Amino acid sequence: MSMENLLKEEELSLLRSTLEGAGKILITCHTNPDGDALGSMTALMSVLRRRGKEVVGVAPDRWPDNLEWLPLMGEVRQYLRHEEEVKDLVKDVDLVLMLDHGRLDRMAELGEAVAGLQVPRIVMDHHPQPEEGALLTLCYPGFCAAAEVVYKVLDQLGWTQDMTADEATGIYCGLMTDTGAFAYNSNRPELYRIIASLLEKGIDKDHIYRKVFWASSADRYRLLGYLLYVKMEILHEYHAAIITFTNQERKHFQLKNGETDGIVNYPLMIGGMRLSIFLREDTEKRGVIRVSLRSVDDVPCHDISAEFFQGGGHRNASGGRLNCSMEEAVEVAKKAIRKYAEILKK
Ligand SMILES: [Mn+2]
Helix, strand or coil: CCCCCCCCHHHHHHHHHHHHHCCEEEEECCCCCCHHHHHHHHHHHHHHHHCCCEEEEEECCCCCHHHCCCCCHHHCEECCCCHHHHHHHHCCCCEEEEECCCCHHHHCHHHHHHHHHCCCEEEEECCCCCCCCCCEEEECCCCCCHHHHHHHHHHHHCCCCCCCHHHHHHHHHHHHHHCCCCCCCCCCHHHHHHHHHHHHCCCCHHHHHHHHHCCCCHHHHHHHHHHHHHHEEEEHHHCEEEEEECHHHHHHHCCCCCCCCCHHHHHHHCCCCCEEEEEEECCCCCCEEEEEEEECCCCCHHHHHHHHCCCEECCCEEEEEEECCHHHHHHHHHHHHHHCHHHHCC
16 A cells, blocks of 8 residues: 655665664663553564564563563563663664654663663654654654554555564554554544554454453452542542552552553543543652643643653653652642643633
8 A cells, every 4th residue: 555655765765774784673662661662662573573683672661461462572671670681682783773762761771771882773753852863763743653653664665565464463552552542643544544554464453452451450440440439539620630549559459560551541531521630659669659641632731741740742641750749749730730720621
């Protein structure tokens, strides 16, 4: 299927010659890797391996259990757990491909290791404001997922014709998870042309959906009920809601890693809601509150996050963190909501 070209001629030829010249390639993604980060990574690992490259995929830290089934996931390394082993494995790479992030600091400690390699980097991403310093920055904030960038790039290289069903599955997983199964950020017709070609490669989209979204434990559903009934504070006047979640509650509900993902979306299902803020205690570091924000339409999560939560992201989906107690974090969230009252009350 022919699609509109993404890369300029000179970008394409630089990309092609760099990939051809590299024998061993490291692919990285951002911390708290999600379905887009890991779906894009595993798909690209496979494509490049089939083209004779030695490829190492490394995630900075843990990923949720509901992504464990992705093809090639068994070969993705986790830097936090295997730092020395990974360092040894990547010391002789010729090239780094940064997926779903455009900044070294989005990889935490892995970013320092990558900077130390002193080899060219190519970014394939859809987050705003990638940093300078990469050989090639293929970053398109209008795209719904890094997986979309990867697919379009591969298509322009002429490498999608022989794409396997497993590779297409990784790409689809990225598109699906970053749009909440095509509930937001998914109005561009081109997206559905890509999906049509992935279906032609043999993906089972219904199966992928169930693997990712219908993989909860019973405990997770009980937790959801608890959080919505007991812990959700609705600020009706501002069309906003705050949910808090402590480590004590995590222990009580015996949650697995990643099982709080997506809970931030639920308040937006209440008619008229425009902003949802989820505050949870970090599982590793005391005194750190992790923040997730979701919004609809023109409510700018990324600005709110940058201003109040030391974070950023997309307009309708952002993250951040605070170094304080939960009580203080709630106060910061309310302050943020009041500051943005005008937009929220629309
Ligand atoms: Mn993404």
